[in-house]
Amino acid sequence: MTDFAGLLRVLNESGVEFILIGGVAAAVHGAIRTTRDLDVVYARTSENFARLAGALAPLNAYLRGAPPGLPFHWDVQTIAHGLNFTLDTSLGEIDVLGEIVGGGSYDQLKSHCVKVSAFGTECLCVDLDTLIWVKRAAGRPKDFEAIAELEALREESQRSE
Amino acid sequence: MHELSSDLWTDPVIEAYKRDVDRTLLRHALRLTPEQRLVELQRLVEFAEELRRAGREAKRRP
Numbered sequence: 001m002t003d004f005a006g007l008l009r010v011l012n013e014s015g016v017e018f019i020l021i022g023g024v025a026a027a028v029h030g031a032i033r034t035t036r037d038l039d040v041v042y043a044r045t046s047e048n049f050a051r052l053a054g055a056l057a058p059l060n061a062y063l064r065g066a067p068p069g070l071p072f073h074w075d076v077q078t079i080a081h082g083l084n085f086t087l088d089t090s091l092g093e094i095d096v097l098g099e100i101v102g103g104g105s106y107d108q109l110k111s112h113c114v115k116v117s118a119f120g121t122e123c124l125c126v127d128l129d130t131l132i133w134v135k136r137a138a139g140r141p142k143d144f145e146a147i148a149e150l151e152a153l154r155e156e157s158q159r160s161e
Numbered sequence: 162m163h164e165l166s167s168d169l170w171t172d173p174v175i176e177a178y179k180r181d182v183d184r185t186l187l188r189h190a191l192r193l194t195p196e197q198r199l200v201e202l203q204r205l206v207e208f209a210e211e212l213r214r215a216g217r218e219a220k221r222r223p
Contacts, residue, residue, distance in 0.1 A: 001210045004203055027202040030190035032183075034205045118196035125195075136172070148178035149187070156187050 002092025005119040007038050010091065012121040014055035017043035019109050020116070020125040021100060021134065026146065028116055029128045030153050033146055037086075037093035041126075043106040044098050049079040052096065059089035102137020103130065128154055 004024060011018055019042075020028065023035025042052055053076045061074035064086045072078070074087070083098035103109050103126070112130040116123055126134070132150045135143045190198055 001206060004199060004206075024199070024202065027198050028195045030187055030193075030198060032186045032190055034202060034209060036206065116195045118199050144174060144178050147172075148175050149182050151175060152179055152182040152184060153187050153191070156184060156191060160188075160191060 002037055002094070004038055004092075006091040007089070007094055008119055008123060009121055010055050010059065011040070011052075012123060014051050016051045016055050017045075017048050017106065018123065019106060019113055020123060021097070021103070021109075021131065022095070023146075025125050025131055026150060028118075028125045029131065029150070030157075031146070031149050033149060037095055039095040039097065041097045041100055041103070041106050041109055046076070046080070049076045052079055056087065056089055056094070056096075059091055061087045061089045061094075064088045064093060100134060103134040128157070 018040040020039070021041055022037075022039030023031075023033065024038050026033065027035070042048060053074060057074045063070065063072055066072065079085075085096045087094050087096060099105050100109075103112075109126055109130065110124070112127050113124040114127050116125045128150065132147060132154065135147045135150065190201075193201070
Protein backbone atom coordinates (compact mmCIF):
# COMPACT_ATOMS: atom_id res chain seq x y z
CA MET A 1 0.00 0.00 0.00
CA THR A 2 1.35 3.40 -0.97
CA ASP A 3 2.02 6.06 1.66
CA PHE A 4 1.37 9.14 -0.49
CA ALA A 5 2.23 11.63 2.23
CA GLY A 6 5.42 9.76 3.08
CA LEU A 7 6.63 9.70 -0.52
CA LEU A 8 5.82 13.39 -1.01
CA ARG A 9 7.76 14.26 2.14
CA VAL A 10 10.79 12.25 1.04
CA LEU A 11 10.85 13.87 -2.41
CA ASN A 12 10.49 17.34 -0.92
CA GLU A 13 13.02 16.87 1.85
CA SER A 14 15.52 15.69 -0.78
CA GLY A 15 14.85 18.79 -2.89
CA VAL A 16 13.68 16.78 -5.90
CA GLU A 17 12.16 18.94 -8.65
CA PHE A 18 8.96 17.12 -9.59
CA ILE A 19 5.38 17.65 -10.70
CA LEU A 20 2.45 15.58 -9.46
CA ILE A 21 0.42 14.01 -12.25
CA GLY A 22 -1.96 11.06 -12.65
CA GLY A 23 -4.44 9.83 -10.09
CA VAL A 24 -3.00 11.71 -7.12
CA ALA A 25 -3.07 14.96 -9.11
CA ALA A 26 -6.68 14.16 -9.98
CA ALA A 27 -7.42 13.68 -6.26
CA VAL A 28 -5.78 17.03 -5.49
CA HIS A 29 -8.28 18.64 -7.86
CA GLY A 30 -11.19 16.80 -6.23
CA ALA A 31 -11.54 13.52 -8.14
CA ILE A 32 -12.93 10.71 -6.04
CA ARG A 33 -11.42 7.78 -7.95
CA THR A 34 -8.66 5.93 -6.15
CA THR A 35 -5.19 5.13 -7.36
CA ARG A 36 -2.53 2.77 -6.08
CA ASP A 37 0.58 4.70 -7.02
CA LEU A 38 2.12 8.16 -6.99
CA ASP A 39 2.99 9.50 -10.47
CA VAL A 40 5.53 12.29 -10.82
CA VAL A 41 7.36 13.94 -13.71
CA TYR A 42 10.90 14.87 -12.69
CA ALA A 43 13.35 17.43 -14.08
CA ARG A 44 16.00 15.85 -16.33
CA THR A 45 19.06 17.62 -14.93
CA SER A 46 22.13 15.99 -13.46
CA GLU A 47 21.52 17.78 -10.13
CA ASN A 48 17.99 16.40 -10.00
CA PHE A 49 19.18 12.90 -10.91
CA ALA A 50 21.34 13.00 -7.78
CA ARG A 51 18.47 14.26 -5.61
CA LEU A 52 16.09 11.61 -6.98
CA ALA A 53 18.63 8.86 -6.50
CA GLY A 54 19.31 10.01 -2.95
CA ALA A 55 15.62 10.24 -2.14
CA LEU A 56 14.52 6.78 -3.28
CA ALA A 57 17.62 4.62 -2.84
CA PRO A 58 17.15 4.39 0.95
CA LEU A 59 13.59 3.19 0.26
CA ASN A 60 14.96 0.18 -1.65
CA ALA A 61 13.59 1.37 -5.00
CA TYR A 62 13.25 -1.57 -7.37
CA LEU A 63 11.55 -2.12 -10.74
CA ARG A 64 7.91 -3.01 -10.10
CA GLY A 65 6.98 -6.49 -11.23
CA ALA A 66 10.56 -7.45 -12.08
CA PRO A 67 11.92 -10.72 -10.70
CA PRO A 68 14.15 -10.34 -7.65
CA GLY A 69 17.90 -10.42 -8.08
CA LEU A 70 18.23 -8.31 -11.22
CA PRO A 71 21.33 -6.11 -11.35
CA PHE A 72 19.22 -3.00 -10.85
CA HIS A 73 20.63 -0.12 -8.80
CA TRP A 74 18.66 3.06 -8.28
CA ASP A 75 21.43 5.57 -8.82
CA VAL A 76 22.37 8.59 -10.93
CA GLN A 77 23.64 6.43 -13.79
CA THR A 78 20.44 4.39 -14.00
CA ILE A 79 18.30 7.53 -14.03
CA ALA A 80 20.52 9.24 -16.63
CA HIS A 81 20.42 6.20 -18.94
CA GLY A 82 16.68 5.67 -18.55
CA LEU A 83 13.64 7.92 -18.72
CA ASN A 84 10.48 6.49 -17.18
CA PHE A 85 10.58 4.12 -14.23
CA THR A 86 7.81 2.22 -12.46
CA LEU A 87 9.12 1.47 -8.99
CA ASP A 88 8.26 -0.33 -5.80
CA THR A 89 9.65 1.23 -2.65
CA SER A 90 9.30 0.63 1.06
CA LEU A 91 6.73 3.49 1.04
CA GLY A 92 4.80 2.00 -1.87
CA GLU A 93 4.49 2.35 -5.61
CA ILE A 94 5.80 5.36 -7.50
CA ASP A 95 6.06 6.09 -11.23
CA VAL A 96 8.99 8.39 -11.88
CA LEU A 97 8.60 9.82 -15.37
CA GLY A 98 10.96 11.91 -17.45
CA GLU A 99 8.30 12.57 -20.07
CA ILE A 100 4.61 11.91 -20.54
CA VAL A 101 2.49 11.60 -23.67
CA GLY A 102 0.71 14.88 -24.40
CA GLY A 103 2.51 16.74 -21.62
CA GLY A 104 6.17 16.36 -22.45
CA SER A 105 8.92 17.06 -19.94
CA TYR A 106 9.11 18.76 -16.55
CA ASP A 107 10.12 22.03 -18.22
CA GLN A 108 7.18 21.89 -20.61
CA LEU A 109 4.70 21.07 -17.85
CA LYS A 110 6.02 23.57 -15.31
CA SER A 111 4.02 26.49 -16.67
CA HIS A 112 0.82 24.41 -16.43
CA CYS A 113 0.95 23.74 -12.69
CA VAL A 114 -0.55 24.89 -9.44
CA LYS A 115 1.30 25.00 -6.13
CA VAL A 116 -0.18 22.64 -3.55
CA SER A 117 0.44 22.67 0.21
CA ALA A 118 -0.07 19.33 1.90
CA PHE A 119 1.44 17.39 4.80
CA GLY A 120 3.70 20.28 5.73
CA THR A 121 5.28 20.48 2.29
CA GLU A 122 4.67 22.34 -0.93
CA CYS A 123 4.78 20.80 -4.37
CA LEU A 124 3.78 21.45 -7.96
CA CYS A 125 0.71 19.69 -9.30
CA VAL A 126 -0.34 19.75 -12.93
CA ASP A 127 -3.43 21.95 -13.39
CA LEU A 128 -6.83 20.47 -14.17
CA ASP A 129 -6.96 21.49 -17.86
CA THR A 130 -3.55 19.97 -18.48
CA LEU A 131 -4.45 16.79 -16.62
CA ILE A 132 -7.50 16.40 -18.87
CA TRP A 133 -5.39 17.13 -21.93
CA VAL A 134 -2.75 14.58 -20.97
CA LYS A 135 -5.32 11.86 -20.23
CA ARG A 136 -6.99 12.53 -23.58
CA ALA A 137 -3.64 12.45 -25.37
CA ALA A 138 -2.86 9.06 -23.85
CA GLY A 139 -6.00 7.79 -25.64
CA ARG A 140 -6.52 4.80 -23.35
CA PRO A 141 -10.09 3.48 -23.12
CA LYS A 142 -9.50 2.76 -19.41
CA ASP A 143 -9.19 6.53 -18.88
CA PHE A 144 -12.60 7.42 -20.35
CA GLU A 145 -14.36 7.36 -16.97
CA ALA A 146 -11.53 9.32 -15.34
CA ILE A 147 -11.64 11.97 -18.08
CA ALA A 148 -15.41 12.26 -17.72
CA GLU A 149 -14.98 12.80 -13.98
CA LEU A 150 -12.25 15.42 -14.48
CA GLU A 151 -14.36 17.30 -17.01
CA ALA A 152 -17.34 17.19 -14.65
CA LEU A 153 -15.05 18.53 -11.92
CA ARG A 154 -14.02 21.40 -14.17
CA GLU A 155 -17.67 22.24 -14.82
CA GLU A 156 -18.51 22.08 -11.11
CA SER A 157 -15.50 24.27 -10.21
CA GLN A 158 -16.52 26.87 -12.78
CA ARG A 159 -20.10 26.76 -11.51
CA SER A 160 -19.02 27.39 -7.91
CA GLU A 161 -16.66 30.28 -8.79
CA MET B 162 2.50 21.23 -25.91
CA HIS B 163 -0.75 22.65 -27.26
CA GLU B 164 -2.58 25.67 -25.91
CA LEU B 165 -4.62 23.61 -23.55
CA SER B 166 -7.79 25.47 -22.63
CA SER B 167 -8.69 26.39 -26.18
CA ASP B 168 -7.95 22.89 -27.40
CA LEU B 169 -10.37 21.08 -25.11
CA TRP B 170 -12.99 19.78 -27.45
CA THR B 171 -16.26 17.99 -26.81
CA ASP B 172 -15.92 14.25 -27.23
CA PRO B 173 -19.26 12.39 -27.54
CA VAL B 174 -17.80 9.29 -25.86
CA ILE B 175 -16.67 11.29 -22.83
CA GLU B 176 -20.01 13.13 -22.78
CA ALA B 177 -21.76 9.75 -22.56
CA TYR B 178 -19.54 8.69 -19.63
CA LYS B 179 -20.13 12.07 -17.96
CA ARG B 180 -23.83 11.33 -17.54
CA ASP B 181 -22.95 8.66 -14.94
CA VAL B 182 -20.62 10.82 -12.84
CA ASP B 183 -21.97 11.35 -9.31
CA ARG B 184 -21.60 15.11 -9.02
CA THR B 185 -22.71 15.18 -5.37
CA LEU B 186 -19.42 13.48 -4.46
CA LEU B 187 -17.46 15.97 -6.58
CA ARG B 188 -19.21 18.91 -4.91
CA HIS B 189 -18.30 17.47 -1.52
CA ALA B 190 -14.66 17.05 -2.61
CA LEU B 191 -14.53 20.62 -3.92
CA ARG B 192 -15.41 21.91 -0.44
CA LEU B 193 -12.26 20.25 0.96
CA THR B 194 -8.68 21.52 0.84
CA PRO B 195 -6.19 19.66 -1.40
CA GLU B 196 -4.63 18.15 1.74
CA GLN B 197 -8.02 16.90 2.99
CA ARG B 198 -8.64 15.35 -0.45
CA LEU B 199 -5.32 13.51 -0.24
CA VAL B 200 -6.12 12.29 3.27
CA GLU B 201 -9.44 10.91 1.94
CA LEU B 202 -7.57 9.21 -0.92
CA GLN B 203 -5.18 7.61 1.59
CA ARG B 204 -8.12 6.37 3.68
CA LEU B 205 -9.77 4.86 0.60
CA VAL B 206 -6.55 3.10 -0.39
CA GLU B 207 -6.19 1.70 3.14
CA PHE B 208 -9.84 0.57 3.12
CA ALA B 209 -9.41 -1.16 -0.26
CA GLU B 210 -6.24 -2.87 0.98
CA GLU B 211 -8.04 -4.12 4.09
CA LEU B 212 -10.86 -5.52 1.91
CA ARG B 213 -8.30 -7.31 -0.29
CA ARG B 214 -6.64 -8.79 2.79
CA ALA B 215 -10.01 -9.94 4.16
CA GLY B 216 -10.88 -11.47 0.77
CA ARG B 217 -7.61 -13.41 0.64
CA GLU B 218 -8.17 -14.66 4.18
CA ALA B 219 -11.75 -15.73 3.40
CA LYS B 220 -10.54 -17.75 0.39
CA ARG B 221 -8.01 -19.60 2.56
CA ARG B 222 -10.68 -20.69 5.06
CA PRO B 223 -12.08 -24.22 4.51
